[in-house]
Amino acid sequence: MMGASMVDTDTICALATPRGVAGLAVVRVSGPRAIEACEIFFQGSFNLQETPGYTIRYGWWLNDDSRVDSVTVSVFRCPHSYTGEDVVEIGCHGGSFTSQVIIDSLLSNNVRLANPGEFTRRAFVNQKLDLTQAEAVADIIHAESLVGAQTAARQLAGGFTRRIKQLREGLLDVIGLLELELDFSEEDVEFVDRTRLRTLLCDLVAEVELLGASAQGAEILRSGFHIAVVGYPNAGKSSLFNALLQRSRAIVSEIPGTTRDYIQETILIDGYSVHLSDTAGIRQTDDIIELEGITLTRSIIEQSDAVVVVNDASNGFEHSDGLVDEVRSAFHGVPVVVLQNKVDLTPRLFDTKRPESEIPCSAHTGVGLQSLRERIVGMITSKTGGASDVLVNGRQATLLGLISASLSSARAALDLGQPADLLAVDIRSAIRLLGDISGESWNPDVLDSVFSRFCIGK
Numbered sequence: 001m002m003g004a005s006m007v008d009t010d011t012i013c014a015l016a017t018p019r020g021v022a023g024l025a026v027v028r029v030s031g032p033r034a035i036e037a038c039e040i041f042f043q044g045s046f047n048l049q050e051t052p053g054y055t056i057r058y059g060w061w062l063n064d065d066s067r068v069d070s071v072t073v074s075v076f077r078c079p080h081s082y083t084g085e086d087v088v089e090i091g092c093h094g095g096s097f098t099s100q101v102i103i104d105s106l107l108s109n110n111v112r113l114a115n116p117g118e119f120t121r122r123a124f125v126n127q128k129l130d131l132t133q134a135e136a137v138a139d140i141i142h143a144e145s146l147v148g149a150q151t152a153a154r155q156l157a158g159g160f161t162r163r164i165k166q167l168r169e170g171l172l173d174v175i176g177l178l179e180l181e182l183d184f185s186e187e188d189v190e191f192v193d194r195t196r197l198r199t200l201l202c203d204l205v206a207e208v209e210l211l212g213a214s215a216q217g218a219e220i221l222r223s224g225f226h227i228a229v230v231g232y233p234n235a236g237k238s239s240l241f242n243a244l245l246q247r248s249r250a251i252v253s254e255i256p257g258t259t260r261d262y263i264q265e266t267i268l269i270d271g272y273s274v275h276l277s278d279t280a281g282i283r284q285t286d287d288i289i290e291l292e293g294i295t296l297t298r299s300i301i302e303q304s305d306a307v308v309v310v311n312d313a314s315n316g317f318e319h320s321d322g323l324v325d326e327v328r329s330a331f332h333g334v335p336v337v338v339l340q341n342k343v344d345l346t347p348r349l350f351d352t353k354r355p356e357s358e359i360p361c362s363a364h365t366g367v368g369l370q371s372l373r374e375r376i377v378g379m380i381t382s383k384t385g386g387a388s389d390v391l392v393n394g395r396q397a398t399l400l401g402l403i404s405a406s407l408s409s410a411r412a413a414l415d416l417g418q419p420a421d422l423l424a425v426d427i428r429s430a431i432r433l434l435g436d437i438s439g440e441s442w443n444p445d446v447l448d449s450v451f452s453r454f455c456i457g458k
């Protein structure tokens with residue numbers, strides 16, 4: 001479904017800035033009646049209806065002839081606006097009262113409140129953005145890290161759109177040739193060199209799989225990297241946690257079993273958002289609360305992208321080896337970093353027989369913390385390297401998986417020497433799925449699920 005017939009002609013409005021005390025607030029209005037509705041309440045030296053697009057007017061917002069606030073009114077004319085419709089953005093003073101009065105005035109005049117994401121949805125329907133760009137808008141709004149926001153901005157600028165277009169063009173070339181072949185099927189000719197076709201399909205499958213695989217990295221850029229700090233009691237987990245946070249967040253004491261619940265905080269390292277969880281020390285105990293904490297620790301590790309095992313080096317560098325082995329075997333595939341803490345208490349040199357990957361550190365003196373930060377950034381970039389201009393989300397990853405399956409099935413058909421029409425079926429289905437990613441073919445359900453992630457006013 002596509003085209004102007006689907007365009008909603010209601011005029012909508014919403015607060016585009018966060019509610020609450022602030023210097024400014026912006027109320028956004030979009031739709032055929034946007035300018036006319038604002039005119040009713042605006043008093044300035046210029047008439048809004050005669051104001052050209054890309055113009056700001058200054059004046060008063062009136063309610064029952066009394067002045068509500070001095071405002072700036074930015075006018076955008078269809079189709080040169082965010083939504084592609086007539087848009088007015090009213091800048092007023094912050095605080096919840098003024099903007100609410102402005103919204104109420106509009107609501108009493110045939111303008112309705114926008115649904116979540118409705119402005120961006122209209123931008124999509126009016127072809128100002130494709131679906132991957134609309135999704136990038138949500139990612140920019142929700143970005144928890146600088147790198148995530150930058151990647152989403154590249155996607156908004158059309159990074160993903162271009163990649164999809166290239167894949168699609170590659171496949172359209174193939175289908176064009178296959179169809180030509182079908183036209184001449186009586187004559188049993190092969191226009192497409194099968195070896196070349198196979199190479200092309202392999203390249204496309206590889207590209208699609210690379211994009212699909214970047215979803216995990218994208219999730220890290222979108223919502224942060226989770227690290228569980230674990231170890232035996234008294235190893236210095238909470239001290240390390242506080243040192244990384246640069247404040248005393250967790251209770252530290254010389255009594256083993258101090259931390260019972262887990263504590264989660266977020267820090268930024270080199271522009272990446274890192275969620276650290278300080279956990280209860282793992283040991284044999286009969287204390288019910290402590291046991292509960294240890295059970296929680298396991299579930300925290302399960303949800304983490306990496307585990308830092310803190311060892312109290314003053315008990316020996318090998319003191320936590322059993323725990324490290326246990327974590328490695330129970331949580332296969334999760335990277336484990338071993339920290340040799342309290343090196344300020346160990347006068348002997350760092351034992352050279354220990355694995356090089358272990359980091360000597362002291363939560364007290366700060367030694368080794370920089371190495372730990374660098375190691376964390378290394379782990380993040382190794383997982384996010386594939387996502388340089390796209391933040392593949394769940395919806396897109398599912399579609400990419402289906403595309404890769406269609407293309408692989410085409411490749412299998414090719415290897416079996418199957419006729420062109422069978423190959424064409426799989427390739428056409430891959431083309432259609434690519435269209436689903438960019439939103440060339442869409443239905444309201446897809447849009448509902450994409451835009452439900454948005455907030456009102458976007």
Ligand SMILES: Nc1nc2c(ncn2[C@@H]2O[C@H](COP(=O)(O)OP(=O)(O)OP(=O)(O)O)[C@@H](O)[C@H]2O)c(=O)[nH]1
Nearest residue numbers: 233234235236237238239253257258259281363364
């Ligand atoms: N000298 C020295 N002492 C440390 C260091 N890190 C932690 N400590 C001390 O070790 C003791 C335990 O520290 P915590 O941070 O509470 O240890 P924990 O691993 O969180 O302990 P639990 O929560 O009980 O499992 C405290 O007395 C800290 O001051 C360090 O790098 N050097």
Ligand SMILES: [Mg+2]
Nearest residue numbers: 237238258259
């Ligand atoms: Mg603790």
